[in-house]
Amino acid sequence: MPxxxxxxxxxxxxxxxxxxxxAGVLLRRNAIVLFMCIELMLNAVNLSFIALAQLHGxxxxxxxxxxxxxxxxxxxxxxxxxxxxxxLRQSVDLKQINLLQG
Amino acid sequence: xxxxxxxVFAAAAVLGATLCILHRNPVASAMWLMFxxxxxxxxxxxxxxxxxxxxxxxxxxxxxxxxxxxxxxxLNLTRASSDLRGPRTVGxxxxxxxxxxxxxxxxxxxxxxxxxxxxARSPMLSDPATVFAAGELSRQETAARGVVGGLxxxxxxxxxxxxxxxxxxxxTALVGAVVLAKRRI
Numbered sequence: 001m002p003x004x005x006x007x008x009x010x011x012x013x014x015x016x017x018x019x020x021x022x023a024g025v026l027l028r029r030n031a032i033v034l035f036m037c038i039e040l041m042l043n044a045v046n047l048s049f050i051a052l053a054q055l056h057g058x059x060x061x062x063x064x065x066x067x068x069x070x071x072x073x074x075x076x077x078x079x080x081x082x083x084x085x086x087x088l089r090q091s092v093d094l095k096q097i098n099l100l101q102g
Numbered sequence: 103x104x105x106x107x108x109x110v111f112a113a114a115a116v117l118g119a120t121l122c123i124l125h126r127n128p129v130a131s132a133m134w135l136m137f138x139x140x141x142x143x144x145x146x147x148x149x150x151x152x153x154x155x156x157x158x159x160x161x162x163x164x165x166x167x168x169x170x171x172x173x174x175x176x177l178n179l180t181r182a183s184s185d186l187r188g189p190r191t192v193g194x195x196x197x198x199x200x201x202x203x204x205x206x207x208x209x210x211x212x213x214x215x216x217x218x219x220x221x222a223r224s225p226m227l228s229d230p231a232t233v234f235a236a237g238e239l240s241r242q243e244t245a246a247r248g249v250v251g252g253l254x255x256x257x258x259x260x261x262x263x264x265x266x267x268x269x270x271x272x273x274t275a276l277v278g279a280v281v282l283a284k285r286r287i
Contacts, residue, residue: 005105006104006108007212007213007214007217008210008212008213009105009108009112009210010108010145010149011209012206012207012209012210013112013115013116013145014209015206015207015209015210016116016119016203016206016207017116017119018202018206019199019202019203019206020116020119020123021119021123023123023195023199024122026187026191026194026195026198026199027123027186027187027191027195028123029186029187030179030185032170032173032174032177033128033131033185036122036131036132036135036170037122037123039135039162039166040119040122040123040135040138043138043139043142043158043162046142046154047142047145048209050146050149050151050154051149053149053151054149054237055217055237056234056236056237057236057237057240057256058240058243058244058252058253058255059260059261061151061153061154061253062253062256062261064154065154065157065257066264066268068157068158068162069268069271069272070271071162071166072161072165072272073271074275075169075170076169076275076276076278076279077275077278077282079169079170079173079279080278080279080280080282080283081282082173082177083173083176083177083283084282084283086177087285092179
């Protein structure tokens with residue numbers, strides 16, 4: 001039997017992981033590590049979907065499937081953009097990509 | 103027993119995530135993120151989402167992270183110096199994360215009973231079993247049709263249109279990735 005008593009701790013763990021992902025995005029300058037932190041945030045949200053799916057039925061599980069698909073598409077396109085930027089600048093440091101700073 | 107296993111894997115997930123965002127080497131970062139994802143897959147199993155746990159390992163660890171490692175290898179990034187931002191950004195990050203955690207950790211104290219009391223229209227009907235009848239219904243369906251069958255039913259009936267739109271999204275991402283990574287169009 002699934003343990004519905006784990007609802008609160010699951011949501012709390014999801015909150016901690018999401019905050020760690022936000023911290024990574026804010027702290028790191030390496031574009032690839034930044035993308036990994038975004039994956040971490042998506043995973044944290046998946047955890048809260050799964051925790052609440054115990055109460056609300058299979059809809060949460062299916063939403064997690066969609067989130068995984070979007071994450072895969074995002075990783076493919078994002079890494080292609082990083083490859084293109086690396087070819088242009090020979091670096092993935094976000095400090096060097098400052099065209100929009102004016 | 104279930105709670106003990108949950109806390110072990112929760113601690114592992116938080117440890118992996120912390121090392122992932124702090125490690126200097128991108129390859130080690132990716133490995134720690136994989137560790138976190140494995141721990142989360144175990145937690146998904148505990149929460150009764152067996153198929154999602156398997157897909158987490160197959161799709162996230164097996165496909166997405168391998169793409170990340172492949173790109174790190176392609177760019178030859180292993181000998182990176184520290185890329186943390188300056189002290190002002192670190193201070194601002196600590197403040198933002200503190201506020202975010204205070205907001206989100208209120209979720210910690212949620213139990214099915216309290217959530218039901220929040221959602222129910224009248225206090226008479228705030229029994230979790232009546233408010234969340236859908237959860238019990240889908241649990242019975244999973245017991246009758248198996249783990250995959252319990253998920254396939256709603257996916258191909260209620261969520262059929264989003265499912266079909268997902269295929270368009272994947273095609274767009276495929277074409278976009280090829281066009282962006284091509285040297286000359």
